[in-house]
Each structure stands twice: as C-alpha cells, then as structure tokens.
Amino acid sequence: MQNPDTASTSFTIRYLSQQGKFPEALSLYVQMHGSGLLPNTFVVSSALKASARILCKVGGVMIHGQVKKLGLCKVVFVQTALVDFYSKIGDMEVARNVFDEITERNMVSWNSILAGYVRCGDLAMAQNLFDEMLVRDVVSWNSMVFGYARGNDMEKACTLFREMPERNPASWNAMIAGYVECGKIEMARSFFDAMPRRNNVSYITMISAYSKYGSVESAIELFNEKGEKDLLLYNAMISSFAQNNRAKEALQLFDEMLQSNANIQPDGMTLTSAISACSQLGDLKFGKWIESYMSKSGIKMDDHLATSLIDLYTKCGHIDKAYDLFHSLQKRDLVAYTAMILGCGINGRAKDAIKLFEEMMNANIIPNQVTFTGILTAYNHVGLVKEGYNCFMSLQKYGLVPTVDHYAIVVDLLGRAGQLEDAYELIKSMHVQPHAGVWGALLLACSLHNNVELAEVAAINLFEEMMNANIIPNQVTFTGQLEDAYELIKSMHVQPHAGVWGALLLACSLHNNVELAEVAAKNCFELEADSSGYHSLLANIYASAGRWDDVKRLRGEIEVKGLAKIHGASWMDCDKAGSIEIN
DNA sequence: ATTGGAGAAG
The missing domain is CATH 1.25.40 (Serine Threonine Protein Phosphatase 5, Tetratricopeptide repeat)
Structure with a gap:
C-alpha cells in the first residue's frame, strides 16, 4: 500500500541513523515530512534516535508533535524512543510522563529512563526505579554501577558490582572510571588487571588516568601492550604526551599513526593534541601543514582546534592570525580567552590583554590560574607595576591560590622597577617553595640595579634550588659565571x-x-x-x-x-x- | 526500530 517514495526514503533514514549519520538522517526526515509523505513508526523511532544523539531539542519535540497527530502514541518503540530522547536532553519530567503512559514497557523502556535519572545525577530516583524493575539486564546494572561510581560512592558501586549476576567489560570500565575519578589509581589498576576481557575503553580510561597523574611511563606501557590500536587509543596516548610536556614524543606518535599500515585517519582531536605539541616546540610550520591537511581531509575547524591554533600562532608571534581565529569562534570560553590573553601578554599587547580580560569578566567567565599568568605577563611586559601587583592581589577574590609562576612574574615586575626589597619580601611570604625561576628573576633585577647584598641572597637560593631541580636557568647566560x-x-x-x-x-x-x-x-x-x-x-x-x-x-x-x-x-x-x- | 561504557584546547 505504501508509496514507493515513502518506502525508499524510510529505508534511507533508518540506514543513516544506523550508520551514525544523525544530522543527515534528521534532515532527510524533515525533508520527507515537508513533502507530505507520512512517516511510519520505524522512521519515527530512527529520527528520534538521531535527534537524541545530536541533542537536537527542536527536532525531537517536533517529531513528538507529529507522533501525537499521527496517532502513533501507543506504539512501544516510538514511546521508548521518546523517553530516551527526553532523558538525553535532560527533561526528566516529560520523559517520565511518556514512560508512565507506556502500557507494555520492555527492557529498553526501563533502561532508557533509568539511564536518564543516572545522567542527571538523581540517584535516588534511579534506585527507586531499579528496585521497581522485575527484570533487569546487564545494561540496567551497569547504569546503576556507573551512577554510583560517577557520584564517587565507590562503596555502593562496589556492592552492586559484586551483586550483579552478569558482568561485561562496560561493568568493569565503570568501576575503573569511578576509582580514577576519586584519585584511587591503584584500585583502578587492580580492576583493570582483574577483568577478563579488556577493551579499548578500558585501555583509554587507564592511559588518560596515568596521563593526568603524571605517570606517562605507565601509560606508554599499556599503550604498547595493546595489540590493535584504533584512532581513540592513539588520541589518548598522543594527548597524554602533549599534556605532559613531551611534545616530541607526541609528534613522533602522530607521525607513526599516519604511517601505520592500519590506515588510521586522524580526527579533530588528534590534530588538537598535535598542535598543542607543536606549540610547545614553537613549530609554526606545522600550523600551516595542519590547515592544508584539514582542507584535504575534510576535518572541520571547531572551537577546540581553533583554540589550540590560537595558542600556536601567538607563541610564534602571529597575533593577527590568532585574532582572526579568535573572532571566528562559535563560543568564547575560558580556555579561548585565556589563550588569547596569554598570547597578547607574551607579545607585549598589554592593552589588548586587559581589554580581553574585562570582556571575559563581563561575559561572566571566571578566570583561573592560567588566565592570571596571561594578564600578569601582559602587565610585566609593559612594566605596569601597580596594576600588576593589584592584579596579583586580586587572585584570592576568585578563590585562586597563586602559583610559583605567578610569584616569579611579580618578582620580575617589582625587581625590574627597582623595588628589590618588595620583591624579596614577596618571596619570603610565599607559602609554596620558590623555584629557581623566582630567585633567578630577583638575581637578574639585582644585577640591573646593582644591589650586591640581595644578589648574594638570591644567588645562594638560586643555586640551592638548582641543586634540587634538573635545570640550569638562563640567568647564567647573563652573569657569565660559566665555571x-x-x-x-x-x-x-x-x-x-x-x-x-x-x-x-x-x-x-x-x-x-x-x-x-x-x-x-x-x-x-x-x-x-x-x-x-x-x-x-x-x-x-x-x-x-x-x-x-x-x-x-x-x-x-x-x-x-x-x-x-x-x-x-x-x-x-x-x-x-x-x-x-x-x- | 528504541537502552549502557571513552578521548580534546590555555
């Protein structure tokens, strides 16, 4: 009875949705509906799935309206898809209403609403629902374990985990992620080692955990242990290198990925990490290479990519190019503002940095430590002592604790202006151990202003710090005390x-x-x-x-x-x- | 047909 157009379009929509091409599926659905063809229940549930996955609120709500008109409200697949859609966009009230109207709920209906409560952190409701369920499958159990683990209630998560009749890799991964989140990396590793079948998610979770806690060596060990590597695994390892100041290794691995026989194509995230590594090395050539690669491979510029490019271009002195990127951002968030402020600071554009900082404040974005490094660098660059000092003092207003780097900048600022005693007092008042850079800044200032006494103090401390740290600061290049x-x-x-x-x-x-x-x-x-x-x-x-x-x-x-x-x-x-x- | 688990920028 069906019109052949309806049949083929329906098929295409379902196919696109199954292939993960959600925007395409949704737009075809809209097109189909616009041309007067009536969607069936199969198409409606596929289109709802697509709306849910890309969090297209208007799309899903529109389909809900059509469902009511078409009288498809009694079909359990459609109803369940609606529950899932409202759960995913976080509207649990409507999700619950639709759920309550379902007369013959199946496993998926229950699991959809359960996952919704877990996602929005309402564990009490989730537990109620879980207790009500007469039949539970491994997905239901995993949702609960995941919920408690993410809420840092590992005891509860562990109890459930032990009770559950059947476990799959996702159950183990939920436990691992939970332990990682509360910093119990050894416990996470124990679960990782104990699980019968580790999958990519397990490896990625552990690798990024080691990356966060600075144990890159352990991350490498796991990465090498994994036989077949996919894009996400490479991404995890590359970003692990990039975030731990191991830029060369990040780029080496990126290159290895491009050359590998597995024919893995990088995505935006890979490039983002690679750019970050290049920025650390000040390698501008790569920025140009990346942009040509993007246009060839069809990787679209997103805000993450643009932000890492802003960082790269400012570090290489191309502030105008960075500004272009900054203006092209969909949304200017903390990281983007910070990259731009720091970039202006490094390049001596103090006025711009201050303007951006004010703009950021007006947008109600709370600055963090790195933002302050940027703005202090700007003040330091143009020698605005008073402003810089006041800025430093205002750190606490944002609940921030000054880092050693902040101190080093302000010591440099005060010192260059000849306020050596103030600089020295500031160092003495520090509640963190001053590193060689702090003493080095003071020593340099002393040499500029011919203060021998303080220079000796600074030098003694500088050398002591250097004994502890594996660095020799560039200050030696000024003093010439080579022996x-x-x-x-x-x-x-x-x-x-x-x-x-x-x-x-x-x-x-x-x-x-x-x-x-x-x-x-x-x-x-x-x-x-x-x-x-x-x-x-x-x-x-x-x-x-x-x-x-x-x-x-x-x-x-x-x-x-x-x-x-x-x-x-x-x-x-x-x-x-x-x-x-x-x- | 509809459900769960992962990685990014300063």
Missing part, C-alpha cells in the same frame, strides 16, 4: 638532561668560552638523538673564535650523521603536505 655553572652541573644529585647542558652551551656561546662549550656540546650530543641544534651552536662558537678547521670538521659530521633531517617526521616538511594521501 660555577659547570661545577654546579657536576654536583647535581640527578642526571642532568640535554637541556641543562644546552643552557651551558648557549651561555658559552654568548661569553665566547670555547673549552667549556666543547664539554657541554659533547654531553648534549650524547643525551639527545637529534642534536643538530647543538652542533650548529658549537659551530658558531668555533667560527667566532676563528677556528675554521673545527667548523669544517663539525659541518662534515652533521652531514655524515644526516642530522639536518629529522627522522620519521615527514609531515614537518610543509612542501610534502600535498603528498599525504587522504581517503
């Missing part, structure tokens, strides 16, 4: 990394100390696989000392080792961007 720095490195309690020797090498190049430069360079070469930067630095030192034979020898070494090329990072070469294949 002291060298002795210091030799006395370090921890193994100095390439950056430590690199700082000394740079200082040697500024102060023309060839002998020490050779020692520092040798250590850099040994500690860092890609030592091309250090090679050219040493070559420059030889050149300025007129030791052309050594320059020649070093250039030869560079060529032999092929150091100019960075292995396994083909995308770094923008010219090759066009050669990457995208399906």
Whole structure:
C-alpha cells in the first residue's frame, strides 16, 4: 500500500541513523515530512534516535508533535524512543510522563529512563526505579554501577558490582572510571588487571588516568601492550604526551599513526593534541601543514582546534592570525580567552590583554590560574607595576591560590622597577617553595640595579634550588659565571638532561668560552638523538673564535650523521603536505 | 526500530 517514495526514503533514514549519520538522517526526515509523505513508526523511532544523539531539542519535540497527530502514541518503540530522547536532553519530567503512559514497557523502556535519572545525577530516583524493575539486564546494572561510581560512592558501586549476576567489560570500565575519578589509581589498576576481557575503553580510561597523574611511563606501557590500536587509543596516548610536556614524543606518535599500515585517519582531536605539541616546540610550520591537511581531509575547524591554533600562532608571534581565529569562534570560553590573553601578554599587547580580560569578566567567565599568568605577563611586559601587583592581589577574590609562576612574574615586575626589597619580601611570604625561576628573576633585577647584598641572597637560593631541580636557568647566560655553572652541573644529585647542558652551551656561546662549550656540546650530543641544534651552536662558537678547521670538521659530521633531517617526521616538511594521501 | 561504557584546547 505504501508509496514507493515513502518506502525508499524510510529505508534511507533508518540506514543513516544506523550508520551514525544523525544530522543527515534528521534532515532527510524533515525533508520527507515537508513533502507530505507520512512517516511510519520505524522512521519515527530512527529520527528520534538521531535527534537524541545530536541533542537536537527542536527536532525531537517536533517529531513528538507529529507522533501525537499521527496517532502513533501507543506504539512501544516510538514511546521508548521518546523517553530516551527526553532523558538525553535532560527533561526528566516529560520523559517520565511518556514512560508512565507506556502500557507494555520492555527492557529498553526501563533502561532508557533509568539511564536518564543516572545522567542527571538523581540517584535516588534511579534506585527507586531499579528496585521497581522485575527484570533487569546487564545494561540496567551497569547504569546503576556507573551512577554510583560517577557520584564517587565507590562503596555502593562496589556492592552492586559484586551483586550483579552478569558482568561485561562496560561493568568493569565503570568501576575503573569511578576509582580514577576519586584519585584511587591503584584500585583502578587492580580492576583493570582483574577483568577478563579488556577493551579499548578500558585501555583509554587507564592511559588518560596515568596521563593526568603524571605517570606517562605507565601509560606508554599499556599503550604498547595493546595489540590493535584504533584512532581513540592513539588520541589518548598522543594527548597524554602533549599534556605532559613531551611534545616530541607526541609528534613522533602522530607521525607513526599516519604511517601505520592500519590506515588510521586522524580526527579533530588528534590534530588538537598535535598542535598543542607543536606549540610547545614553537613549530609554526606545522600550523600551516595542519590547515592544508584539514582542507584535504575534510576535518572541520571547531572551537577546540581553533583554540589550540590560537595558542600556536601567538607563541610564534602571529597575533593577527590568532585574532582572526579568535573572532571566528562559535563560543568564547575560558580556555579561548585565556589563550588569547596569554598570547597578547607574551607579545607585549598589554592593552589588548586587559581589554580581553574585562570582556571575559563581563561575559561572566571566571578566570583561573592560567588566565592570571596571561594578564600578569601582559602587565610585566609593559612594566605596569601597580596594576600588576593589584592584579596579583586580586587572585584570592576568585578563590585562586597563586602559583610559583605567578610569584616569579611579580618578582620580575617589582625587581625590574627597582623595588628589590618588595620583591624579596614577596618571596619570603610565599607559602609554596620558590623555584629557581623566582630567585633567578630577583638575581637578574639585582644585577640591573646593582644591589650586591640581595644578589648574594638570591644567588645562594638560586643555586640551592638548582641543586634540587634538573635545570640550569638562563640567568647564567647573563652573569657569565660559566665555571660555577659547570661545577654546579657536576654536583647535581640527578642526571642532568640535554637541556641543562644546552643552557651551558648557549651561555658559552654568548661569553665566547670555547673549552667549556666543547664539554657541554659533547654531553648534549650524547643525551639527545637529534642534536643538530647543538652542533650548529658549537659551530658558531668555533667560527667566532676563528677556528675554521673545527667548523669544517663539525659541518662534515652533521652531514655524515644526516642530522639536518629529522627522522620519521615527514609531515614537518610543509612542501610534502600535498603528498599525504587522504581517503 | 528504541537502552549502557571513552578521548580534546590555555
């Protein structure tokens, strides 16, 4: 009896919905309805599912109206789809009304409303409903376990977990996620180890947990242990590297993913993490590469991507490009404002930073610690001492505790203005351990204003901090105390990394100390696989000392080792961007 | 046909 058009359109809508192409399914449904074709119950439930998944409120409500008109209100599939839709958009009142009208509820009807209560955090209602259920399946149990775990009631979650007659990987994953959320990472790991079948979700949850708690090594271990890796697993590991200041490894893995035989295509999230890594390295070339990649692969610019690009462009001094991106944002949130404020601060655009900060306040967005780092950097850059100091003092108004970095900026600000005693008092008043950067800022200020006494205090503390930390601050480059720095490195309690020797090498190049430069360079070469930067630095030192034979020898070494090329990072070469294949 | 579990930017 059905019109052939209706039949084929219905089929397409159901197919699109099953394929996860929800916007497409929904728009086809609207089109179908607009052309006067009557939808059947199958199409209506598919369209409702689509509306629910993309949280299209008007779409679902509109379909609800049509359902009433068409008299499909008694069909359990339609009713259940409606319950699910209202549950997902958080309108539990309407969801409950529809649910109560269902005369023959099935398992899915119950589970839909149950998940709705769990999602909006109404565990009491969820528990009531759960108790009312005569038959429960593993989905019902999982919803309850998930609810308690997310509410940090692990005891309750655990009790339910032990009681449940049947468990699947999702049950275990809910427990793992719950323990992770309340910081009990060891417990999470125990569940992870104990579960019979770990799936990707289990791995991703543990990897991102380790990432948050700084144990990247454990994350790597799990990542390597997993045989087949999919896009989401790569994303978790890449962002884990990017968030723990391991930018090079993030990009290496990104490259490995592109080159892998599994033919995994990155998505917006992959690119977001990769851009963040590039921003840490100040690699602007990549920004351009990313934009060409996006247009080729059809990855659409979203606010997350734009925000990470803003960060990249500002760090590379392209503030106008960053502004363009900022103006293109759908919604300016805390992170976007902070990236832009920090960007203006770094680039000396204090007025802009202050303007953005005010704009942000007017939009009722609460600043956080990083926002303050940005605004303080701006004040520091233009030497607005009073404003900067007041800003620093206003941190508490937002319930924020100043970080060591905030102190370092303000010490620098006060110090440069010659208020050395104020700076010193501020350091003494700190409730966090001042790191070398704080003392370094004071020492630099003392050297600018010829205050020997305070300089000695600062220097002693600076050296002490450096003994604890695996860094040698750039302040040595100003003071030129190269031998002291060298002795210091030799006395370090921890193994100095390439950056430590690199700082000394740079200082040697500024102060023309060839002998020490050779020692520092040798250590850099040994500690860092890609030592091309250090090679050219040493070559420059030889050149300025007129030791052309050594320059020649070093250039030869560079060529032999092929150091100019960075292995396994083909995308770094923008010219090759066009050669990457995208399906 | 309709239900549950995961990853991002400063």
